[in-house]
Amino acid sequence: MLLLAISLLIVGCFSFPALAQDELVIGLILIGPRNDHGWSQAHYEGALYVEENLPGTSVLVFESLNTADAPETTLLDVVTEMVDQGAKLILTTSDAFEEDTLVVAQAFPDITFINVSGDDALTGEAPENLGNVMGQMEWGKLIAGCAAGLQTQTGKIGYLGPLINHETLRLASSSYLGARYCYEEYxxxxxxxxxxxxxxxxxxxxxxxxxxxxxxxxNNFFDSGVDVVISGIDTTEAITVAAQRASQGEAVWAIPYDYVDACALGEDVCLGTPYFRWGPAYLEIARSVMEGTWEQSWDWLSPDWSDINNPDTSHVGYIMGNGLTEENAELLQDFIDMLAEFATNPMTPENEFGIKHIALWEGPLNLQDGTELAPPGQFVDPLDIWYLPQLLEGMIGPSQSE
Structure with missing residues (x-):
């Protein structure tokens, strides 16, 4: 049998006794290392949250499942090993796992699968034992963009993007909308x-x-006159490079991504971080699996606007950074309050799935090639944001891979 680098979040060995109905082993599969100070660490700590808050749960972890770190290991290999160790709930925590999760879930119909950031449950392609979950990071990126628009002195903002897909296009575009709004209005x-x-x-x-x-x-961004870099990747390079440049006397800043404590790597240059809090969603999913009440769903989860940084209720948050001036911090809070008022206003329209429209995604808006996305006064349907095909008009950079 192939022995995989699966580890427990609890002290113990890999063997489990027969599970009672009030016990649940969860398999957590990460695209990167559990200590990346970014996307994967946020999921790892989300799993810890489940163990801390739901008695009878334990978690198996496989980290760095990617072609560089584990080139010969497949998702099927990892899931098979986890199921052999008693896992009844498998969390595949990356867009990169979406297609393989669809196939593997069909091979294990008695196991519940959750793919993070995917939409197979929405499109109807998923078998009944596969669901999806994602946080509405569009709000966090609006805030990040606003922070950049407030702080920039050169009027040049860089966005450090990962690969190009619907998710990354809409998050980069949300940052742009926030930056434009605050640059002009404030x-x-x-x-x-x-x-x-x-x-x-x-x-x-x-x-x-x-x-x-x-x-x-x-570094190329900063060399070109950009003074704020917004990160859209899983790891910390934007904040670490900004801190290095600032230590040499440069007036530069960065906005890291994904993880609540990402600013710690460069506190003085950090304008804040939009982050995911996976614990509450994972807890609800795990509880429903234990109780036998889980049903397939596609969940795109919004912040808790009464307190976006509440660790028990908010799926998306934003931590203010020390790099913001006092004035800009106050203005950014005003912007956050405006978003909260919009999101919680009962008059804010919803689409057919009950998803409220997202602030600033309102016409006139065009795609990068000039195609109209929304005429004046019309909101962009949230699912049209989800499936955004291009960057927005006015943004610099490709909308398709070369």
Whole structure:
């Protein structure tokens, strides 16, 4: 039998006794390492949250399932080993796992699968034992963009993007909308003068010889006159490069991504971080599986607007960074309050799935090639945001892979 690098979040060995109905073994499959200070660590800590809050749960972890770190290991290999160790709930925590999760879920019909960021449950392609979950990070990216638009002194913002897909296009575009709004409304600048450039590295994190080096991309941004870099990748290069440049006397800042404590790697240059809090969603899913009440769903989960940083209730949050001036921090809070008012207003329209419209995604808006996305006064349907096919007009950078 292939022995995989699966580890427990609890102290113990890999063998489990026969499980009672009030016990649940969860398999957590990560695209990167559990300590990446980014996307994978956020999921790892989300799984810890389940163990801490739901008696009878234990978690198996396989980290760094990707072509560079585990080139000969497949998702099927990992899932088979986890099921052999008693797992009844499998969390595949990346877009990169979506297609394989669909196949593997069909091979294990008695196991519940959750693919993060996918939409097979929405499109009807998923078997009945597969669901999807994702946080509405569009709100977090609006806030990140606003922070960048408030802080920039050069009027040049860089976006360090991963690969190109619907998710990354809509999140980069949300950052752009937030930056334009705050640059104009709070700073009094002409939004047409704001340069917002996206560079895609080719994957969620650096793979030497395969992707662009995110350290080089961040440095190139700063060399070109960009003074704020917003990260859209899983790892920390934007904040670490900004901290290095600032230590040499440069007035530069960064906005990391994914993980609540990402600012710790460069506190003085950090304008804040939009992050995911997976614990509450994972807890609800695990409880429903234990109780036998789980049903397939596609969940796109919004922040808790009464407190976006509540660790028990909010799926998406934003931590203010020390790099913000006092004035800009106050303005950013005003912007957050405006978003909260919009999101919680009973008059804010919903689409046919009951998903409320997202602030600033309102016409006139065009796609990068000039195609109209929304006429004046009309909101973009949330699912049209989900499946955004291009960057927005005014953004610099490709909308398709070369």
């Amino acid at each position: 700073k009094g600048g002409d939004p047409e003068d704001l340069e917002f450039t996206v560079t895609w590295i080719g994957f969620w994190f650096n793979i030497p010889g395969v992707t662009l080096d995110p350290n080089e991309v961040a």
